[in-house]
Amino acid sequence: xxxxxxxxxxxxxxxxxxxxxIVGIGFNIIYxxxxxxxxxxxxxxxxxxxxxxxxxxxxxxxxxxxxxVILVMLIGALVEILFIRWLDRPSVLRMIIITIGISILxxxxxxxxxxxxxxxxxxFVGNEITTVQVLGARVSPQVLWVIGVCAVMVxxxxxxxxxxxxxxxxxxxxxxRMAATLCGISTRNMVTxxxxxxxxxxxxxxxxxxxxxxxxxxxxxxxAIKGFTxxxxxxxxxxxxxxxxxxxxxxxxxxxxxxxxxxxQDAISISLLLAILFFRPHxxxxxxxxxxxxxx
Amino acid sequence: xxxxxxxxxxxxxxxAVQLLTRWxxxxxxxxxxxxxxxxxxxxxxxxxxMGYAGQISLGHAGFFGIGGYLSAMLTxxxxxxxxxxxxxxxxxxxxxxxxxxxxxGVSSLQMQPWAACICAILVTIAVAYxxxxxxxxxxxxxxxxxxxxxxxxxxxxALASPLFGEADGISGVPGFPLLPGLAVSGDFSSRISNYxxxxxxxxxxxxxxxxxIHSRVGRALRAIHGAEAATNAMGIxxxxxxxxxxxxSAVLASIAGIFLTHYNGGxxxxxxxxxxxxxxxxxxxxxxxxxxxxxxxxGALLNIMSLRGMFGTYDDAVFGAILIIIMLFAPQGLxxxxxxxxxxxxxxxGE
Amino acid sequence: MLLEVNNLSRRFGGLQALSDVSFSVRxxxxxxxxxxxxxxxxxxxxxISGTLPPSSGTIHFKGQAIHTLPPFxxxxxxxxxxxxxxxxxxxMTALENVMVGCHCRSRAGFLAGMLSLPWTxxxxxxxxxxxxxxxxxxxxxDLAEVEATSLAFGQxxxxxxxxxxxxxxELLLLDEPAAGLNIYETAEVARLISKINGQGITVLLVEHDxxxxxxxxxxxxxxxxxxxxxxxxxxxxxxxxxxxxxxLGEDDAEx
Numbered sequence: 001x002x003x004x005x006x007x008x009x010x011x012x013x014x015x016x017x018x019x020x021x022i023v024g025i026g027f028n029i030i031y032x033x034x035x036x037x038x039x040x041x042x043x044x045x046x047x048x049x050x051x052x053x054x055x056x057x058x059x060x061x062x063x064x065x066x067x068x069v070i071l072v073m074l075i076g077a078l079v080e081i082l083f084i085r086w087l088d089r090p091s092v093l094r095m096i097i098i099t100i101g102i103s104i105l106x107x108x109x110x111x112x113x114x115x116x117x118x119x120x121x122x123x124f125v126g127n128e129i130t131t132v133q134v135l136g137a138r139v140s141p142q143v144l145w146v147i148g149v150c151a152v153m154v155x156x157x158x159x160x161x162x163x164x165x166x167x168x169x170x171x172x173x174x175x176x177r178m179a180a181t182l183c184g185i186s187t188r189n190m191v192t193x194x195x196x197x198x199x200x201x202x203x204x205x206x207x208x209x210x211x212x213x214x215x216x217x218x219x220x221x222x223x224a225i226k227g228f229t230x231x232x233x234x235x236x237x238x239x240x241x242x243x244x245x246x247x248x249x250x251x252x253x254x255x256x257x258x259x260x261x262x263x264x265q266d267a268i269s270i271s272l273l274l275a276i277l278f279f280r281p282h283x284x285x286x287x288x289x290x291x292x293x294x295x296x
Numbered sequence: 297x298x299x300x301x302x303x304x305x306x307x308x309x310x311x312a313v314q315l316l317t318r319w320x321x322x323x324x325x326x327x328x329x330x331x332x333x334x335x336x337x338x339x340x341x342x343x344x345x346m347g348y349a350g351q352i353s354l355g356h357a358g359f360f361g362i363g364g365y366l367s368a369m370l371t372x373x374x375x376x377x378x379x380x381x382x383x384x385x386x387x388x389x390x391x392x393x394x395x396x397x398x399x400x401g402v403s404s405l406q407m408q409p410w411a412a413c414i415c416a417i418l419v420t421i422a423v424a425y426x427x428x429x430x431x432x433x434x435x436x437x438x439x440x441x442x443x444x445x446x447x448x449x450x451x452x453x454a455l456a457s458p459l460f461g462e463a464d465g466i467s468g469v470p471g472f473p474l475l476p477g478l479a480v481s482g483d484f485s486s487r488i489s490n491y492x493x494x495x496x497x498x499x500x501x502x503x504x505x506x507x508x509i510h511s512r513v514g515r516a517l518r519a520i521h522g523a524e525a526a527t528n529a530m531g532i533x534x535x536x537x538x539x540x541x542x543x544x545s546a547v548l549a550s551i552a553g554i555f556l557t558h559y560n561g562g563x564x565x566x567x568x569x570x571x572x573x574x575x576x577x578x579x580x581x582x583x584x585x586x587x588x589x590x591x592x593x594x595g596a597l598l599n600i601m602s603l604r605g606m607f608g609t610y611d612d613a614v615f616g617a618i619l620i621i622i623m624l625f626a627p628q629g630l631x632x633x634x635x636x637x638x639x640x641x642x643x644x645x646g647e
Numbered sequence: 648m649l650l651e652v653n654n655l656s657r658r659f660g661g662l663q664a665l666s667d668v669s670f671s672v673r674x675x676x677x678x679x680x681x682x683x684x685x686x687x688x689x690x691x692x693x694x695i696s697g698t699l700p701p702s703s704g705t706i707h708f709k710g711q712a713i714h715t716l717p718p719f720x721x722x723x724x725x726x727x728x729x730x731x732x733x734x735x736x737x738x739m740t741a742l743e744n745v746m747v748g749c750h751c752r753s754r755a756g757f758l759a760g761m762l763s764l765p766w767t768x769x770x771x772x773x774x775x776x777x778x779x780x781x782x783x784x785x786x787x788x789d790l791a792e793v794e795a796t797s798l799a800f801g802q803x804x805x806x807x808x809x810x811x812x813x814x815x816x817e818l819l820l821l822d823e824p825a826a827g828l829n830i831y832e833t834a835e836v837a838r839l840i841s842k843i844n845g846q847g848i849t850v851l852l853v854e855h856d857x858x859x860x861x862x863x864x865x866x867x868x869x870x871x872x873x874x875x876x877x878x879x880x881x882x883x884x885x886x887x888x889x890x891x892x893x894x895l896g897e898d899d900a901e902x
Binding site for chain 2: 037087090092096109266267278
Binding site: 508519522523525528531533544586 | 721728737739748753755756759810
């Protein structure tokens, strides 16, 4: 394998990997605040891209993306208010089925609104044949946009959780809801906020990746599964670990193309998911005892 | 015995419907009805697993796919090129293969449908045990995701593999002769006998499962669902029971796949896809998780409507919506709803 | 010795729940484990019944090492237990709950169950009969067809008791059988335990109600903060200075 090919694979892996990481982080945010695994997480990514593409018909690109992100955040809040909020201590099974149902509804709605076709946002810089030289490989500048924007999001999130009051409130909810309520934190609003935040980062990732990966009504499911894999691989609940895990998954997937036909690529990431679930469900970085204490 | 009342009603209803179609000359309804019976096999097996043993499976269409695709592939793949191979020659000697002729008159060699059926079931059992042992150790989200993952792997393999016809699936699957004069196939002439065969199988399975639920094993399953750790401490090997129930439900799904494939003369990757798995779960949920007959009735209704195209392009959306609505308002299934309790719940201030 | 516990210890992260506890239970006796809250009594039961593995130490039942066995194997060897917070199965009647207890003493499997073979049906009838008798023994036969979790607390305890007895155990582990019961019900429970013991079942119980413990136990083990402080017959335990100290405080021990 030449250096150039190696770099191509590596960069492709990092690009996809950081997107999986963002979806995984979205899972973690909602899981940390509510204990729910939101199967509809991938749909937020799809909606971000699709909405931005539609809005771009009337708005300049940056505004279209901004508006799309805000719209999807509102949809995230709507999902929480309509379906999650008034449930009275639902069982895990019920939550799983409900979020699956939500994901299906969003997907089918997208199908009827935008059709089956594949679409994409225009490249932020240049067009499909513009390339830059990175690590000996020639890649589209969009790749740098993806990695850059996602990295900024991750950084922003960790600062948010560590240093802002809202962020700390959400952490409090994650650790102990009862105690948080007693401190005057409105746990209900925290839950809505967590949905909005997850939806927002997913949407932005969806916009920024659209020129390279294209957007279609059904990309949500695959992303959700990979995002879940990443969240588990990193140890459910830990966002930094999700980034590492995401990059790992992306790179493994990317390099696997050199040994396995492309059509089987998805099977590889799912096999990885199954392997983790069977042998190390607390993930690479998670703590076994702590994971055992978490309620499912 | 009131326990056998639903079964008798089912048999009567099946006969009545057939006579009705003859009377109103709507015999074309028999086809979706027959298909519904086979889909119901998957559903009642899943009901046993989810409702009684308490294990969710989001990938059950995968087992349907294994059964259907294997029997399709084995009965259509021409083994003529491998005639000299020792294994193939042995199969031939044992009478497992059928010598035929393709369209151009060239001799061809395929597997007998019954041999393919047995092969497919054996493979299903092996896969179910292999997957079941690690998967059933998981709980909650992890279990759901693992079963979902399994279903997707089967779907992806079917979609990607030239052996399974890739996106087009496998067609031209021959009929499955069971007895002289009775074959599972889509021939118009055997439409009525196929209808009774399908519903007869389903009735028999309902009888078997009904017995099981009221037996010692059924009690153990309900106990496992109720409180697994305590049940383990009562001397019940909960892991083995969950596994056996999983395999049983997998075999039922697989048999449904085999028979439906022969009936339809083919199979496509969507039969093993997520949407089908979700559909099965939705029907079990709406029928009432631990309600075998509820699942059967709702399944029959919804599948008929779907197969007759009543949902149009909103087919998948309908099942998704059903899933949400049932889980939000009636987690015990339609038969467990109390309207006033539901209304109270909506308007009560939450936490 | 029916049950032998040797140097049993269990840690949970930084918490030492049990340290180096040893005692044995002779066949036919009623032995009580007492101690203040947090002494490690329920942990001890969880270790003996196999729900948790020990951090160190051994447990032998009928001469066989059981500390490495899964709970269902230990149960089949002849050990049954009840729980502090009753774990009856919702959605099943009292009788059905008890019938689950008979599971390990019967045979019908998947195939036999599905085909409803004649010998299976006979076995079911026997199980039913036996469990009804057990309910009658506990004076709740009339509640047989009532949904188990809708019963009164004391009645639920009785059903759980019957369920444990249905397993035909040689050793019965009772986790606070008198919790939540009034004086009369407690006396009933004491009477029942003695009666069962009289039929040859060895009993190991955890209990806070001293009158029950002192009344019926042959021997008592006292735990405090995970350690065994005393062991002996009720009279000697009542006089034991250490025991008095941990229950009542320093001053009273002096007096």
